[in-house]
Amino acid sequence: MSPNDLKYHKEHTWARIKGKKATIGITHYAQESLGDIVYLELPEVDTEVDKDAGIAEIESTKATSPIIAPVSGKIIEVNEELSESPEIINEDPYEKGWIAVIEMSNTKEIEELLDPKDYDKYVEEEAK
Amino acid sequence: MAEKRLIILGAGPGGYVAAIRAAQLGAKVTVIEDTEVGGTCLNRGCIPTKALIASAEAIDKINRAEEYGIDIKGEVSFNLSKIIERKNKVVAIQVKGIRSLFKSWGIELLEGRGKIKDVNKVDVALKDGSNKTAEGDNIIIATGSRPARLPIFPFDGKDVITSDEALNITEIPKSVLIVGAGVIGCEFAFILKELGAEVTIVEMLSHAVATEDEEISEILERELKKRKIKLILNTKIEKIERGSEGSLTAVLSDGKQIKTEKVLVSIGRALNTENIGIEELGIKKGKKGEIEVNNRMETNVKGIYAIGDVVGGIMLAHVASTEGIVAAENIMGHSREIDYNIVPAGIFTMPEIGSVGLREKQANEKGMDIKVGRFQFRGLGKAHAMGEIAGMAKIIADAKTDKVLGLHIIGAHAADLVHEGAVAMKLGAKVKDIANTIHAHPTLSEAIMEASEDLHKMAIHLPKP
Known part of the structure; x- marks a missing residue:
């Protein structure tokens, strides 16, 4: 169900880990719950972020919601395309809809994230 | 009994309102104004900025015409000088209105710069070059404020x-x-x-x-x-x-x-307290240079009152006007005190802000036990129909009594909507009273009703937490 090469945070964000870098975004469940995304407040490059803290705000026609950082570190890249076309996140939340790249300050935090199977189970419970 | 004579320095929202109230109560009023009636509010503040904002909002809507199913063929451009001209027209109509109110109430307008000579005399250097002395039983200082100009900024009026x-x-x-x-x-x-x-x-x-x-x-x-x-x-x-x-x-x-x-x-704003005779008469000023007054708008010099921006405090036109009414009524023998507890305010950004009462942080700093309710504008059908979904209503209540302590709204028409909160506070109403009042559908005011329901975790249009 959820992509196998990713790790997941309970607040419905994913992380693609490559060495010390984590590319992050929101999951399919998140974009589906939000509905049509109309605006994404992109975080600024060089911002220090903490795991479990909000790093950006996403707005849909239904709700506004913070995007929770799955890991701590420094934002080194953001997906500028999303400022003009935030709906990319609805269309392709795991690839084209990537939000930012974080240079991790503590790679041990990856162990606290959920595996795809556990995340899928978690979402099933939430949806009940 | 001889007619009471009142001299007012300044015809802004403080001065001109005080003048009319005093005239209504039977006073013979002379207002001294060195720039234009209506003061900052009418000429350099509230009104002209709102006129410009109306043009800005029109431009914004035109830029979003496609959203509303409108195709614009050809170019749309705006004309800055026409925008400024419109603003000037809006202001001019209001200025005329105040001048005609003055005539109607028999209020004398001296156009020039006044300086208080003593508790009963104000010297006026009129615009035409001549001088006149106004005599009165009481004086109200309502000279207002001007934009603060710190020396580090090389002001040149152009760039x-x-x-x-x-x-x-x-x-x-x-x-x-x-x-x-x-x-x-x-x-x-x-x-x-x-x-x-x-x-x-x-x-x-x-x-x-x-x-x-x-x-x-x-x-x-x-x-x-x-x-x-x-x-x-x-x-x-x-x-x-x-x-x-x-x-x-x-x-x-x-x-x-x-x-x-x-x-x-x-x-920020600098107070207009220079060269009007304050020091010479020994009128007391506070730490920020504001004229010190009590709750009756009286200065330390008997017979002299002060109102509006010049007394510091909440520097808003409607506060100046209320202070003007309090001062005028006290001068005319009534007994009134100013109450600053319920002062709504509007900020005309895009979207608008309307707020009244305690902010959440203030309540927490005071150690108050509060409850908060919120509702996003995008949860309202009306907001979606209008194409203005940004914003929210936030209501704060005393946790024990449920009385409304504050209402904060950002979104379309927020500055108008906030008055539901002001009236609720004035009446000591509970948040439940707002929740139990039928709000017409589809209106933006439903956000206030839903926020009130949310305070008690009973908002109909929010998913189960």
């Missing part, structure tokens, strides 16, 4: 300006640096951005419109970002340098430099 000059710009700057993200700075940011300028705001504090509830500030900051208005917080301007080609460079406290065509300084 380094205040809100006064911004209201009469003759061309749209390519870029403008606004100093101060308060009410004035933010309103101008949206106006100038809509007119096509690149806008950057630098603010010393940690939030835009920092006097508002923090959540409201955060939403406004996001709206600024959406419109690509750059906001730099927690930063001061160290200096502004002029380049050889006439460009300006601002040096920030964090070392960064910003090149800009114009600088608009909106960091």
